Amino acid sequence: MASSTDHSTESRQLGPNKADKLFLTFLALVVVAVTGLGVVNYKEALKTETAKSNGEAWVAWLTETGATRFEANTPHPACKGGVKPAADAKADTPGTWGACLAHVMATTELKDQINPFFNTTPHFVAACVPSDRTLMGAILLEDLMPTPPGSATPFVASQLLETDSIDYKMQLRLSVCDKGGYAIKVAEFEF
Numbered sequence: 001m002a003s004s005t006d007h008s009t010e011s012r013q014l015g016p017n018k019a020d021k022l023f024l025t026f027l028a029l030v031v032v033a034v035t036g037l038g039v040v041n042y043k044e045a046l047k048t049e050t051a052k053s054n055g056e057a058w059v060a061w062l063t064e065t066g067a068t069r070f071e072a073n074t075p076h077p078a079c080k081g082g083v084k085p086a087a088d089a090k091a092d093t094p095g096t097w098g099a100c101l102a103h104v105m106a107t108t109e110l111k112d113q114i115n116p117f118f119n120t121t122p123h124f125v126a127a128c129v130p131s132d133r134t135l136m137g138a139i140l141l142e143d144l145m146p147t148p149p150g151s152a153t154p155f156v157a158s159q160l161l162e163t164d165s166i167d168y169k170m171q172l173r174l175s176v177c178d179k180g181g182y183a184i185k186v187a188e189f190e191f
Contacts, residue, residue, distance in 0.1 A: 044179055046116070047116040047117055047137070047179065048178050048179060048184070050114075050116040050137075051115065051116055051117070051122075051136075051137040051176045051177075051178070051184075052176055052184060052186060054113045054115070054122055054137075054139070054176065055139060055174050055175070055176040055184075055186035055187075056186055056187070057109075057110060057113065058110060058139065058141075058174055058186075059174050059186055059187045059189055061104070061108060061109075061110055062172065062174075062189065062191045063189045063190070063191070065079055065191070066081075066169075066170075066189070066190055066191035069081045069191075070082050070169075076100070076103060076104075077094070077103075078094060078099045078100050078102065078103030079099075079100035079103060079104070079166065080094070080095070081166060081167055081168065081169070082167055083095035083167055084165065084167045085165050085167070095165055095166060095167050096162065096163055096164060096165060096166065097160050097161065097162055097163075097164045097165075097166050098161075098162030098163060100166055101124075101162065105121075115136075115137035115138070116137055117136040117137040117179065118136070118137065122137060122138060122139050123138055123139070124138070124139050124140070124141055124160075125138040125139070125140055125177065126140075126159045127140065127159070127183075128140055128175065128177035128178075128181055128182055128183035129181055130180055130181035130182055131181065132181055133181065135177040135181050136177055136178070136179050136181065137176065137177060138176065138177045139174065139175075139176055139177075140159075140174070140175040140176070140177065140183055141159070141160045141172060141173075141174050142157040142158060142159060142160060142172065142173045142174075142175075143157070143158055143159075143160045143164065143170060143171075143172060144156070144157050144170075144171040144172065144173055144188065145157075145158065145171075146171070155171070157173060160172065166191070169190060169191075170190065170191045171188065171189075171190055171191075172188070172189055172190070172191050173185065173187070173188045174186045174187055174188075174189070
């Protein structure tokens with residue numbers, strides 16, 4: 001048996017070839033795209049968190065005010081409980097949500113809040129609707145009315161309207177609309 005000691009020399013290129021360079025370029029573009037998307041998503045998440053912080057500030061203020069609004073010397077007379085408005089009450093009649101809201105938006109620290117999605121004052125809406133892009137960052141305040149004992153649902157939620165009376169101890173739920181138009185529940189509380 002004869003063994004061949006003759007080795008053929010192939011010309012081998014050291015380093016990456018064209019396919020390797022193309023793959024490395026593709027990987028670099030993917031890293032740049034993922035980083036860019038991460039930055040954009042982070043900014044959008046901050047907007048959602050700011051909207052939730054706005055809602056939490058409303059909950060804190062309404063809860064604190066709710067504890068003293070039935071007292072004679074309450075610091076917020078427009079939000080005073082126990083004042084029964086007339087049957088044909090308008091939004092600015094004392095004892096209605098409209099009068100209380102106008103007072104809050106004019107005299108408290110909540111008047112300075114900014115909707116992070118539109119850089120405007122947050123507004124109250126009837127419902128968060130995913131198809132309506134103007135509702136991002138809006139506040140949904142619902143009055144939770146208890147149902148009779150033994151009912152399948154413990155309460156019925158309805159939007160708190162400006163003409164609604166606030167002369168009783170209220171159970172409220174506050175939510176904010178996220179970027180997709182879906183409601184993010186912030187809290188249920190007494191007012």
